[in-house]
Amino acid sequence: MKEQPEGHYPSTHWLLRRARLADNQPLQDVLIRKGRIARIAAELPTYTDDARQWDLAGRVLLPGLVDLHTHLDKTYSTLENQSGTLLEAIAVWGRFKQQRTQPELATVVRRALCTAIANGVIGLRSHIDISDASDLATVETLLTLRREFSVRIDLQFVALGQPGQSAARDAAMLDALQMGIDFVGGAPALMPDPAATVEAAFALAQRTGKPLDLHIDETEDPHMLTLEQVAELTVAHAMQGQVTVGHCCSLAFAAQSVADRVMDKVAAAQLNVVTLPSCNLVLMGRNMQPTPRGVTRVKELLARGVNVCAASDNVHDPFNPFGAYDPLHIANLAAHTAHMTGAPELYQCLDLVTTHPRRAFGHTTAIAPGAPADLVVVDAQRVLDAVVSLPPRLATFKAGRRVVHTTIEQVWA
Numbered sequence: 135m136k137e138q139p140e141g142h143y144p145s146t147h148w149l150l151r152r153a154r155l156a157d158n159q160p161l162q163d164v165l166i167r168k169g170r171i172a173r174i175a176a177e178l179p180t181y182t183d184d185a186r187q188w189d190l191a192g193r194v195l196l197p198g199l200v201d202l203h204t205h206l207d208k209t210y211s212t213l214e215n216q217s218g219t220l221l222e223a224i225a226v227w228g229r230f231k232q233q234r235t236q237p238e239l240a241t242v243v244r245r246a247l248c249t250a251i252a253n254g255v256i257g258l259r260s261h262i263d264i265s266d267a268s269d270l271a272t273v274e275t276l277l278t279l280r281r282e283f284s285v286r287i288d289l290q291f292v293a294l295g296q297p298g299q300s301a302a303r304d305a306a307m308l309d310a311l312q313m314g315i316d317f318v319g320g321a322p323a324l325m326p327d328p329a330a331t332v333e334a335a336f337a338l339a340q341r342t343g344k345p346l347d348l349h350i351d352e353t354e355d356p357h358m359l360t361l362e363q364v365a366e367l368t369v370a371h372a373m374q375g376q377v378t379v380g381h382c383c384s385l386a387f388a389a390q391s392v393a394d395r396v397m398d399k400v401a402a403a404q405l406n407v408v409t410l411p412s413c414n415l416v417l418m419g420r421n422m423q424p425t426p427r428g429v430t431r432v433k434e435l436l437a438r439g440v441n442v443c444a445a446s447d448n449v450h451d452p453f454n455p456f457g458a459y460d461p462l463h464i465a466n467l468a469a470h471t472a473h474m475t476g477a478p479e480l481y482q483c484l485d486l487v488t489t490h491p492r493r494a495f496g497h498t499t500a501i502a503p504g505a506p507a508d509l510v511v512v513d514a515q516r517v518l519d520a521v522v523s524l525p526p527r528l529a530t531f532k533a534g535r536r537v538v539h540t541t542i543e544q545v546w547a
Contacts, residue, residue: 135526135540135541135542146166146167146168146169146507146533146534146535147166147167147168147184147185147186147534148164148165148166148185148186148187148188148507148531148534148536149163149164149165149166149178149180149185149186149187149188150163150164150165150166150187150188150190150195150511151163151178151187151188151189151190152189152190152191152192153190153192153193153194153195153511154190154192154193154194154195154514154515154516154517155174155195155501155517156517157516157517157518160176161176161192162174162175162176163175163176163177163178164195164501164509165178165185166185166507166531166534167185167534168534169506169507169533169534169535170504170505170506170507170534171501171502171503171504171505171506171507172503173503174501174502174503190511192515193511193512193513193514193515193528194511194512194514194515194516194517194519194520194525195501195509195510195511195512196254196484196488196501196509196510196512196517196520197488197489197492197497197498197499197500197501197508197509197510198254198255198256198257198492198497198508198509198510198530198531198532199253199254199255199256199257199461199462199487199488199491199510200255200256200257200258200259200443200461200487200488200491200492200494200495200497201250201255201257201258201259201445201446201459201461201464201487201491202257202258202259202378202406202408202443202445202491202494202495203259203261203347203378203380203408203410203443203445203446203447204246204258204259204260204261204445204446204447204448204449204459205260205261205262205447205448205449205451205453206243206246206247206258206260206262206276207231207239207243207260207261207262207263207272207276208227208231208263208448208451208452208453209242209243209246209448209449209450209451210242210245210246210449210450210451211227211230211231211234211242211450211451211452212226212230212451212452213450213451213452213455214226214230214452215452215453217420218416218417218420219417219420220352220417220453222452223417223451223452223453224324226452227451227452227453230452231263236271236272236275239272239275240275240278240279243275243276243279244279246449246459247279247283247286247287247289249458249459250287250459250460251286251287251530251532251537251538252527252530252538252540253458253459253460253461253462253527254461254462254510254512254527254530255287255459255461255530256287256288256497256508256510256530256531256532257287257288257289257290257491257492257495257497257508258287258288258289258290258459259289259290259291259292259317259347259445259495260276260289260290260291260292261291261292261294261319261347261349262276262291262292262293262294262310262315263294263295264293264294264295264303264306264307264310265295265296265303265306266302266303266306267302267305267306267309269306269310270306270309270310270313273291273310273313273315274313276289276291277291277313277314285532285533285535285537286532286537286538287532288495288497290316290317290495291314291315291316291317292315292316292317292318292319292347293307293310293311293315293317293318293319294319294320294321294349295307295310295318295319295320296320296325296331297318297320297331297334297335297337297338298325298330298331298333298334298335298337299325299331304334304338307338308338308341308342311338311342311344312342315344316344316345317344317345317346317347317378318335318338318339318342318344318345318346318347319335319346319347319348319349320332320334320335320348320349321348321349321352322335322348322349322350322360323349323350323351323352323353323358323360323384324349324352328358328360329360329363332348332360332363332364332367333367335348336367336371336373339371339373340371345373345376345377345378346373346376346377346378347377347378347379347380348364348377348378348379348380349380349381350364350379350380350381350382351381351382351383351384351385352380352381352383352414352417352418353383353384354383354384354387354418354419354422354426354428355384355387356384356387356388356389356392357384358384359384359385359388359392359396361379361382361384361385361396361400362395362396362399364377364379364403364405365396365399365400365402365403365405366399366403368403368404368405369399369402369403374403374404375404375406377403377405377406378405378406378407378408378494379400379405379406379407379408380407380408380410380445380447381408381409381410381414381430382407382409382430383414383418383428383429383430385397385430385431386426386427386428386429386430386431387426393431393434397431397434397435397438397440398438400435400438400440401435401438401439401440404441405440405441406441406443406490406493406494407430407435407440407441407442407443408442408443408444408445408491409429409430409432409442409443409444409445409468409472409486410429410444410445410446410447411429411444411464411467411468411470411471411472412446412447412454412456412457412464412467413447413448413453413454414427414428414429414447415427415428415429415467415471416453416454416455416456417453417454427471429468429471429472432468432471432472432474432486433472433473433474433479436482441490441493441494442486442490443486443487443490443491443494444461444464444465444467444468444483444486444487444491445461445464445487445491446459446460446461446464460524461487461488461491462487462512462520462521462524463524464486464487465483465484465486465487465520465521466483466521466522466524468483468486469483469521477518480518480521480522481517481518481521483521484517484518484520484521506533506534507531507533507534508531508532508533509530509531510527510529510530510531511527511528511529511530511531512525512526512527512528513525513526513527513528513542526540526542527540528540528541528542
């Protein structure tokens with residue numbers, strides 16, 4: 135399999151013939167003009183203008199994938215973590231990041247972004263550690279890379295700080311947000327007073343006019359339910375739809391009556407919930423028997439209409455040695471861990487990495503006339519196989535440009 139970046143980002147006019155947009159439905163031709171989908175029909179006429187044609191021969195065409203929760207500032211770093219726990223990962227990371235240079239960071243982030251794009255990712259959100267003013271150099275590096283990759287992938291950044299812990303740390307977060315970071319972030323469960331940290335995060339969001347994306351309840355403690363507080367504050371601040379919460383692991387350990395109460399509030403607050411099955415399977419339940427899965431209540435949240443997404447989280451670092459910025463692999467893993475194995479549930483798992491995170495990202499969710507042509511061609515004949523079989527991605531289109539094209543050769547003796 136060979137990935138080939140398209141030179142000089144060629145024409146945004148394409149005619150994709152015989153694309154599989156839905157299972158058990160006729161194949162469709164998709165016309166792309168000026169970066170948007172112009173027409174969709176069972177058989178479009180041959181155009182004599184500069185539109186390039188590609189016969190997909192029944193292969194699956196999906197909306198471009200979005201990886202809604204990652205950590206580019208940590209990626210492809212040391213894998214040292216002998217206990218495999220979250221606390222050791224934090225300690226190892228703290229030592230490693232003091233030694234890494236900004237050019238080294240830029241190299242691994244470019245590698246991560248190219249990997250993601252080749253896997254069909256057209257939008258990616260990354261949390262960036264903001265512990266003090268020294269982390270602003272990392273912010274500048276990632277903002278520079280956002281500009282460099284702007285025609286190939288949309289990037290959003292979260293200030294993963296420690297709101298309310300000290301004036302210096304609050305100042306560093308405020309500086310990062312003023313530099314161009316998009317979201318207020320934090321990990322309240324790791325702070326001495328989680329409830330106060332949540333309050334401080336909302337206060338900073340109100341001060342800056344930024345939305346929130348928080349690490350919430352990444353713990354097995356059934357009594358750690360800052361998720362409920364986040365839902366209540368979201369409604370109190372009239373921020374419905376503007377708050378994203380990742381992990382939410384303790385919800386899986388709470389009593390059913392408590393979990394029902396919290397999930398009802400999550401639905402009312404219109405929170406975006408991101409499950410992170412790879413990292414949570416690695417980190418959660420290390421000292422528990424039998425070892426729990428450690429992921430949040432995906433099926434019950436979906437049943438309440440919550441916008442549940444699935445994402446990579448950490449990739450090749452002390453928190454998680456695994457991963458490849460491949461949302462379809464994450465959808466497959468989410469299906470395993472959430473016991474979503476019937477066909478309707480498997481289609482829902484595909485939604486976790488396509489329509490749902492696109493909604494949270496602010497992108498059009500469907501392949502439809504007028505929508506931006508942010509697409510991925512999957513080497514499969516059924517949409518369901520995108521989750522079940524993890525087929526190769528053959529091309530990624532961003533705003534109508536085929537930014538990468540993968541060719542596959544298989545030779546049998």
